[in-house]
Amino acid sequence: MRPQSLLKSYLWEHRVGYVGSTIAILVSEWIFVQFPNVLGRFTDALSVHRLSGRGVFLYALLLMAIGTLYVFFYGIGQSQNGRAARGFEYLLRTKLFAHWETMDVDYFRQRSVGDLLSHAMNDVQQVREALSGGLNILTNAVFLLIATLVMTFTTVSFKLTVFSMIPLLCIPFFVVWIGPKVRASSRQVQEALSSMSELAEESFTAIRLVKATANEPIEVKRFADRVDHIAAEQMSLVRKQAAFQSIIPTASSVAFGIALLYGGWLTIRHEIPIGSFVAFTLYLGQLVVPLQQIGQVINSYQRASASMARLDLLLQERPSVADPPHPVRLAKVEGAIDIHLDAFTYPDGKRPVLRDIHLSVRPGQTLGIVGRTGSGKTTLVSLLPRIYDPPAGAIQIDGVDVRDLSLEQLRKAIAFVPQDGFLFSTTLRENIAFGRPDATDEDVAAAARAACLEGDVDRFPDGYDTIVGERGVTLSGGQRQRTAIARAWLKDAPILILDDSLSAVDMETEKRILASFRAMRRRRTVLIIAHRLSAVRDADWIVVMDEGRIAEQGTHDHLIQKGGIYAEMYRLQAREEEVS
Numbered sequence: 001m002r003p004q005s006l007l008k009s010y011l012w013e014h015r016v017g018y019v020g021s022t023i024a025i026l027v028s029e030w031i032f033v034q035f036p037n038v039l040g041r042f043t044d045a046l047s048v049h050r051l052s053g054r055g056v057f058l059y060a061l062l063l064m065a066i067g068t069l070y071v072f073f074y075g076i077g078q079s080q081n082g083r084a085a086r087g088f089e090y091l092l093r094t095k096l097f098a099h100w101e102t103m104d105v106d107y108f109r110q111r112s113v114g115d116l117l118s119h120a121m122n123d124v125q126q127v128r129e130a131l132s133g134g135l136n137i138l139t140n141a142v143f144l145l146i147a148t149l150v151m152t153f154t155t156v157s158f159k160l161t162v163f164s165m166i167p168l169l170c171i172p173f174f175v176v177w178i179g180p181k182v183r184a185s186s187r188q189v190q191e192a193l194s195s196m197s198e199l200a201e202e203s204f205t206a207i208r209l210v211k212a213t214a215n216e217p218i219e220v221k222r223f224a225d226r227v228d229h230i231a232a233e234q235m236s237l238v239r240k241q242a243a244f245q246s247i248i249p250t251a252s253s254v255a256f257g258i259a260l261l262y263g264g265w266l267t268i269r270h271e272i273p274i275g276s277f278v279a280f281t282l283y284l285g286q287l288v289v290p291l292q293q294i295g296q297v298i299n300s301y302q303r304a305s306a307s308m309a310r311l312d313l314l315l316q317e318r319p320s321v322a323d324p325p326h327p328v329r330l331a332k333v334e335g336a337i338d339i340h341l342d343a344f345t346y347p348d349g350k351r352p353v354l355r356d357i358h359l360s361v362r363p364g365q366t367l368g369i370v371g372r373t374g375s376g377k378t379t380l381v382s383l384l385p386r387i388y389d390p391p392a393g394a395i396q397i398d399g400v401d402v403r404d405l406s407l408e409q410l411r412k413a414i415a416f417v418p419q420d421g422f423l424f425s426t427t428l429r430e431n432i433a434f435g436r437p438d439a440t441d442e443d444v445a446a447a448a449r450a451a452c453l454e455g456d457v458d459r460f461p462d463g464y465d466t467i468v469g470e471r472g473v474t475l476s477g478g479q480r481q482r483t484a485i486a487r488a489w490l491k492d493a494p495i496l497i498l499d500d501s502l503s504a505v506d507m508e509t510e511k512r513i514l515a516s517f518r519a520m521r522r523r524r525t526v527l528i529i530a531h532r533l534s535a536v537r538d539a540d541w542i543v544v545m546d547e548g549r550i551a552e553q554g555t556h557d558h559l560i561q562k563g564g565i566y567a568e569m570y571r572l573q574a575r576e577e578e579v580s
């Protein structure tokens with residue numbers, strides 16, 4: 001849903017509250033505009049000595065009552081608008097997050113986290129500010145302007161009002177001229193801010209590397225450069241805003257000058273009573289506030305409309321990997337995989353990274369994938385759950401093109417342990433049970449046992465309640481990998497993909513983990529990518545990738561006998577193991 005339509009439906013849904021708050025603000029302003037009128041009458045009464053002590057007391061009481069009632073009604077209006085605007089802010093943020101969750105991996109690869117966060121924080125906040133303060137102030141200002149004009153026309157002097165207003169009429173022209181400049185400058189500030197968040201996020205994520213390479217001064221310098229850039233953009237914005245805001249005091253001072261000259265002359269000539277002159281100057285003072293506020297509101301609406309436009313663009317983006325219009329539904333996924341891929345090129349790539357891959361894996365079989373780094377192993381397995389979209393018909397599960405299955409069924413059928421095995425900064429239990437919130441403590445323990453993690457958990461002071469730190473920083477590389485494997489085990493999907501997920505565990509543990517997967521009640525199809533050949537030697541079939549193609553394939557014994565790339569890798573690894 002576009003943010004504009006979202007806003008419209010939100011305003012419509014909260015129409016009763018908004019009508020109520022507008023009435024409350026109008027009542028408060030009506031009370032407020034009585035103030036100069038009452039003071040004018042008070043002055044007139046004083047000047048003709050018609051006031052007793054009791055009369056003065058009653059006027060004072062009346063003014064206090066006006067003040068109190070004004071604050072009361074204005075407070076009601078303001079709090080209602082503020083609450084509704086916060087509600088819209090939360091709604092917009094939730095919509096944005098839900099939208100981002102539907103986007104594909106490539107989308108996030110092309111964008112920085114800092115940039116996305118800046119939209120979620122700054123842009124949404126601009127909209128909220130315009131909605132809460134903006135609506136209040138606008139209702140307030142427009143009413144005050146009209147009411148003050150009516151009061152001055154009817155109770156003071158028509159001519160005096162018109163002359164004094166002339167300088168104030170210049171304001172809208174100036175606003176139209178400088179407004180777009182303020183808007184463009186505000187956008188540049190937002191962009192500079194998001195580039196700073198992006199750098200901070202990247203630097204904190206890589207803090208270990210920064211420390212290990214003693215690169216802190218370089219990082220601080222990079223950050224300082226971005227801050228300088230922000231400061232320059234902000235100064236430019238401040239200058240434009242200052243020019244924008246200076247017009248109102250300037251115009252109002254000229255208006256006051258005219259009022260004093262012309263109004264004073266009318267008073268001296270007894271054309272208007274002194275009380276009306278006093279009331280008029282007070283009204284003019286009251287006019288300056290709404291005019292200033294209208295300027296602020298226009299400013300705030302300009303920022304908010306730039307933010308709305310950015311949010312609109314964001315929410316219009318569609319994932320390139322999406323559900324088919326009429327998904328095929330498999331009653332049960334057995335786990336047969338057929339690959340007939342002529343070529344695969346990444347969306348922003350120039351050359352195919354995979355070519356002529358033809359493979360079949362029967363349900364329950366294990367396929368080992370080995371090959372040099374960059375040979376296309378991860379790319380190949382990423383096509384199965386459609387992390388990247390394969391060409392139509394190239395990859396089939398149980399005879400159905402993966403692009404014809406619903407993303408939900410497809411991804412539920414695959415447990416994928418990616419290379420980095422991401423962990424969330426929560427407890428070990430929640431990390432293992434991620435995606436299976438219904439898992440019992442016994443399920444979690446069984447998964448940890450299968451992943452050979454149980455011994456480590458027993459040594460942690462808080463067991464499964466141990467908080468693993470951001471991205472699992474408090475765990476060793478091998479513990480992180482095994483936690484990710486336990487998570488995949490618990491998912492209990494018919495297809496399991498381990499993308500180099502055993503690289504940080506010793507060979508003995510690797511053997512035990514693979515044995516526990518083989519011994520699972522329900523046999524599953526397993527795809528293991530590994531650099532260490534011990535992880536794939538018992539696989540039913542092994543493919544050796546080289547520069548995006550299958551260079552060799554067969555069983556371990558067959559490939560050793562063949563004496564090709566695999567046999568050479570095996571010989572080198574055996575020698576390394578002997579040396580160590």
Ligand SMILES: Nc1ncnc2c1ncn2[C@@H]1O[C@H](COP(=O)(O)OP(=O)(O)OP(=O)(O)O)[C@@H](O)[C@H]1O
Pocket residue numbers: 109346347348349353371372373374375376377378379380
């Ligand atoms: N998202 C991407 N967009 C464009 N090119 C990519 C992308 N991801 C990987 N590549 C390129 O595709 C090729 C194959 O990469 P891939 O990650 O599949 O290799 P790999 O065999 O898994 O390597 P490793 O063993 O180091 O993990 C590489 O040349 C890589 O630069």
